[in-house]
Amino acid sequence: MGDFALEVEIDAGPGVTALFGRSGAGKSTIVNMLAGLVKPDRGTIRIGDAVLFDSARGIDLPPDRRHVGYVFQDARLFPHMSVERNLAYGMGRMDPAHRSPQFARVVEMLGLGALLKRRPGALSGGERQRVAIGRALLSNPRVLLMDEPLSSLDAQRKSEILPYVARLATDFAVPVIYVSHAVEEVVRLADTLVLVSGGQIAAIGAVEDVMGRLDLAPITGRYEAGAVLTPRVAGHVDEHRLTRLDLLGHAMFVPQVDLRHGETVRLRVRARDVSLALTPPQGTSILNILPATVRELDAGSGPHVEVALDIRPGHGELGAPQPLLARVTHKSMTDMKLEPGTPVHALIKAVAIDRHSLGGLGHGTQRKER
Amino acid sequence: MSGLLTPLEWEALVLSLKVAAWATAASLPVGVLTAWVLARTRFPGHALLNALVHIPLVVPPVVVGYALLLTLGRNGAVGGWLYDVFGVTLAFTWKGAAVAAAVMAFPLMVRAMRQSLDAQDAGLEAAARTLGAGRLRVFLTVTLPLMAPGVVTGAILAFARALGEFGATITFVSNIPGETQTLPLALYTFTQVPGGEDGALRLAVISVLVALAALMLSEALARRAGALTKGGDA
Numbered sequence: 001m002g003d004f005a006l007e008v009e010i011d012a013g014p015g016v017t018a019l020f021g022r023s024g025a026g027k028s029t030i031v032n033m034l035a036g037l038v039k040p041d042r043g044t045i046r047i048g049d050a051v052l053f054d055s056a057r058g059i060d061l062p063p064d065r066r067h068v069g070y071v072f073q074d075a076r077l078f079p080h081m082s083v084e085r086n087l088a089y090g091m092g093r094m095d096p097a098h099r100s101p102q103f104a105r106v107v108e109m110l111g112l113g114a115l116l117k118r119r120p121g122a123l124s125g126g127e128r129q130r131v132a133i134g135r136a137l138l139s140n141p142r143v144l145l146m147d148e149p150l151s152s153l154d155a156q157r158k159s160e161i162l163p164y165v166a167r168l169a170t171d172f173a174v175p176v177i178y179v180s181h182a183v184e185e186v187v188r189l190a191d192t193l194v195l196v197s198g199g200q201i202a203a204i205g206a207v208e209d210v211m212g213r214l215d216l217a218p219i220t221g222r223y224e225a226g227a228v229l230t231p232r233v234a235g236h237v238d239e240h241r242l243t244r245l246d247l248l249g250h251a252m253f254v255p256q257v258d259l260r261h262g263e264t265v266r267l268r269v270r271a272r273d274v275s276l277a278l279t280p281p282q283g284t285s286i287l288n289i290l291p292a293t294v295r296e297l298d299a300g301s302g303p304h305v306e307v308a309l310d311i312r313p314g315h316g317e318l319g320a321p322q323p324l325l326a327r328v329t330h331k332s333m334t335d336m337k338l339e340p341g342t343p344v345h346a347l348i349k350a351v352a353i354d355r356h357s358l359g360g361l362g363h364g365t366q367r368k369e370r
Numbered sequence: 371m372s373g374l375l376t377p378l379e380w381e382a383l384v385l386s387l388k389v390a391a392w393a394t395a396a397s398l399p400v401g402v403l404t405a406w407v408l409a410r411t412r413f414p415g416h417a418l419l420n421a422l423v424h425i426p427l428v429v430p431p432v433v434v435g436y437a438l439l440l441t442l443g444r445n446g447a448v449g450g451w452l453y454d455v456f457g458v459t460l461a462f463t464w465k466g467a468a469v470a471a472a473v474m475a476f477p478l479m480v481r482a483m484r485q486s487l488d489a490q491d492a493g494l495e496a497a498a499r500t501l502g503a504g505r506l507r508v509f510l511t512v513t514l515p516l517m518a519p520g521v522v523t524g525a526i527l528a529f530a531r532a533l534g535e536f537g538a539t540i541t542f543v544s545n546i547p548g549e550t551q552t553l554p555l556a557l558y559t560f561t562q563v564p565g566g567e568d569g570a571l572r573l574a575v576i577s578v579l580v581a582l583a584a585l586m587l588s589e590a591l592a593r594r595a596g597a598l599t600k601g602g603d604a
Contacts, residue, residue, distance in 0.1 A: 036500075037499075064500070064502050064503055065502075078497075078511075078512060090501030093502045
């Protein structure tokens with residue numbers, strides 16, 4: 001372990017809590033401490049009423065008595081056992097009457113039926129990770145830890161597994177702690193975002209709030225910095241292959257996604273894909289024009305200025321303003337006389353919206369990205 | 371077969387196989403445990419234990435035999451206790467020969483097992499722990515099956531080494547025909563008498579053939595164990 005100082009205080013609720021940060025920030029160490037694989041110097045770890053670790057009282061439950069499901073980055077399936085035996089390995093902790101139906105349910109949900117007799121060596125990376133998720137679920141966990149479960153997979157396999165992960169927390173009523181350094185996974189999955197940096201918690205809160213903060217951009221990655229919006233699906237424009245969204249009473253258009261009318265979408269808009277105008281432009285190819293107010297400006301040493309905006313609700317809308325980030329040049333800031341409180345129009349190209357981050361939040365419905 | 375060998379050769383061969391088999395079988399559990407302790411745990415005496423295990427590999431076998439005679443002989447601390455409590459005599463018996471062979475072969479056995487443990491992903495054991503398995507269950511269901519190729523290799527290497535044991539054996543249990551005169555000792559006896567060259571050569575050939583057979587069996591078994599623990603359909 002060395003002299004790694006890690007000081008965190010996290011209060012994770014139900015749903016998916018994402019630990020997000022760069023490699024080496026201490027994310028994996030945190031989940032290893034939760035699982036009992038790494039011993040903290042001091043502090044307490046609790047799940048509900050169960051105390052797993054308390055240095056002051058000398059409590060340190062071994063990993064096998066913590067009831068913590070762990071999906072590792074490298075799956076860690078037992079190579080000498082069939083998929084079926086891998087899945088059943090941790091079922092001893094389950095009430096015997098529940099074992100068989102729960103096994104059938106997990107196999108069905110993760111689509112493992114055809115794999116049961118195979119050995120892990122004969123599985124693809126995505127299949128292996130699905131088995132690992134099923135194995136952890138079947139160990140009757142009080143919390144499910146997932147340490148970058150998708151990072152070793154290619155984009156194709158990732159999009160194959162993401163929908164399963166998105167449904168876990170609700171379908172199995174188990175809180176999920178999800179470690180990742182991939183912003184699109186976090187945006188897609190997380191309810192609560194914990195930003196980890198240098199062994200410290202830099203920020204904790206709803207994904208939309210944390211991603212929309214200017215001061216955190218250096219940690220979330222300046223080039224990739226972007227805010228997260230949560231509009232609702234308002235309809236599909238089939239002849240243009242677009243989906244119309246409603247954000248605080250404003251219409252937005254994004255490449256068509258297979259989501260139901262009324263479902264809430266979470267989409268990430270990178271700061272570099274947002275332009276600003278003082279008046280709504282006419283005759284433009286840009287489909288998304290949102291009225292906003294400048295909240296904060298951060299002029300670094302370079303030619304760029306990061307602008308934090310609040311999207312104003314439309315007439316008769318009750319929703320709170322949603323944060324948005326824009327990156328403009330220093331020259332534009334001066335020419336437009338931008339300062340906190342300036343009303344502007346934010347322009348977002350529909351084609352610039354990150355398809356990987358487009359995901360529905362309406363839990364429990366089967367969906368597919370196109 | 372018995373027609374091919376003289377009664378003396380036959381006797382030495384059977385005794386050698388018996389001694390080596392007992393030496394291997396009796397030290398196998400201790401070897402697995404020692405390999406596991408060395409590979410998976412860290413404690414203050416770790417380096418010392420590792421050195422102790424390897425001593426028979428680096429000191430003259432006569433020294434090991436003499437040390438066994440001092441401790442396990444009828445007048446030795448442990449040997450006297452064994453005789454008083456269990457009525458077991460090791461010195462100058464085939465059981466003592468098995469003990470000498472086991473001690474000499476032990477480092478080879480442990481090294482092979484430890485290698486396969488070191489090559490094994492300890493992360494699998496951590497995963498098993500998070501799934502609710504205690505240390506013993508993890509060892510029996512994950513660690514041991516996955517180190518099976520190493521156990522097989524270690525056992526056969528130890529068996530082959532035990533077959534060839536000479537120095538410690540002759541020092542501890544002497545060279546008694548029918549009791550402690552194994553193949554190497556019988557061979558040595560032939561070289562000490564005039565006209566024994568033919569007998570020595572025959573025993574040398576027998577020793578080489580038995581050792582070759584053991585090594586080839588080891589390869590085949592290790593490959594099968596490896597195939598079972600690695601991929602493929604069940």
